Amino acid sequence: MIAALRGVFGAAAFAGAAMTASGAHSETVSRILDFAQLDGWAKDDHAHALQVFLGTCKDLRDPDWAALCKAAQSQTPEGARAFFELFFRPVLIEDGNPALFTGYFEPELSGSRYPTDRFRYPVYKMPPEARSTDLWLPRRDILTSGVLADRGLEIAWVDDPVELFFLQIQGSGRIRLPDGSMIRVGYGGANGHTYKSIGKELVRRGVYNAHQVSAQVIKSWVRRNPSDGKELLFHNPSYVFFREVSEVSASKGPLGAMNRSVTPMRTIAADPAYTPLGAPVWVEKDGHVPLRRLMVAQDTGSAIKGAQRADIFVGTGDAAGETAGTMKDPGRMVVLLPIQRAYAMLPEDL
Incomplete structure (x- = not known):
């Protein structure tokens, strides 16, 4: 019966105001494909993909x-x-926008449980007054008014304010203490202000062209221009607070949107309006380093919107950050859906 269905519906298409994979309505065009149409499918490590799928499927x-x-x-x-x-x-789900694959990573910062001459920049927990309002103080006011100081809100102190800024962008990370032990921190809330890209601001100012901007380029510019760099960071009013994630070993990946550890090069952040959290997703990423791999949608992101938009979790540390910072590649992503769910998306008159 399954083989017969594959023969009949292997290239079936449906369009219009279709119900997307997670139940959201959107103008989409979707096709059920055959596995033979997935470039490189037979060569992947399916056993590894299965283990990653098992890491979150029990929560579905x-x-x-x-x-x-x-x-x-x-x-x-x-x-x-x-x-x-x-x-x-x-199931190939398209919304009219080209596919875009970027990368994200878990930063690793040097820090201490106590402030020192080297470790001077605090990683804060969210204060109660910020939790009780939708919009609290902007970044500039938080960092210049002393409103958080001496209240016991510090999780740790780190040695680099630029790395701390990018830790907030990533939303989670690890802090390596002087004795070699680790603290893992995760997203603990935000001040409610909309994120503004400092990379786009550098382009607007004419400092760089859009294709030149990456995380490493921005960090380098801020460090070379300490006064202007400090002001550039204030351009983003959004401020992220953290919580210590003691329930996850520092040897494992950070927690994703499903509150489970994510896996380097097997986890993607996707838009749950099109891709159900926990679903396997076949990734065909082109660019400088092509990739053909079965991954699992175990995370989300505020900038990850659209049927063909994904953020690939690269790993932890500086090398992962460099790889993630330069990833901006085309390709396509194909969601693997349960058979009943896939065929239920077909129009009734097909």
């Missing part, structure tokens, strides 16, 4: 997904590819 409550998760738990590594091919159908 929808009956379709819960049944697949139960089946996944009994699979052997050798049967991983057959599992995906038997129980899922690849």
Whole structure:
């Protein structure tokens, strides 16, 4: 029966105000593909992808997904590819915008539990008054008024305000203490102000062209221009607070939107309006370093919007940051949906 359905619907298309994969309505055009149409599918490490899928599938409550998760738990590594091919159908969902793959990473900063001459920049927990309002003080006021000082809100102190700024952009990270131990911090709230890109501001000022801007370029410019650099960071009024994530070992990946550790080069952040959290996603990323890999949508991001938009988790530390900072590649992403869910998206008169 499954083979017959693949023959009939292998290239089926449906368009219009369609119901997207997570239930949101949007103008989309979607096609059910055959696994043979996925470039490089046969060469991937499906067993590794299955392990990543198992890391979050137990949290999926929808009956379709819960049944697949139960089946996944009994699979052997050798049967991983057959599992995906038997129980899922690849669905290409497009919203008219070109595919874009970027990268994100977990920063690692040097820090201390106590302030010193070197470690002078605090990583703050969210104060109660900021929790009780939708819009609190902007970044400039938080950092210049002393409103957070001497209140016991400091998780740690770090040695570089620029790295701390980018830690806030990433939303989570690790802090390496002088004795070699680690503190992991995660997103603990924000002041409610809209994020403003300092990279775009440098382009607006004529300092760089758009194609020249990356995280490393911005960091270098701020450090070379300490006074103007400090003002540039104030251009972004958004301020992120943190919490100590003691329940996750520092040896594991940071927590994603599903409150589970994410996996380097197997986890993506995607738009849940099109891609259900926890769903396997086949990634065909082009660019300088092409990638063909089965990943899992285990995270989200405020800038990750659209059917063909994904942020790939690269890893932890400076090398991962350099890779993530230069990733801006085309390609396509194909969501693997349970068979019932995939065919339910088809028009009734097909």
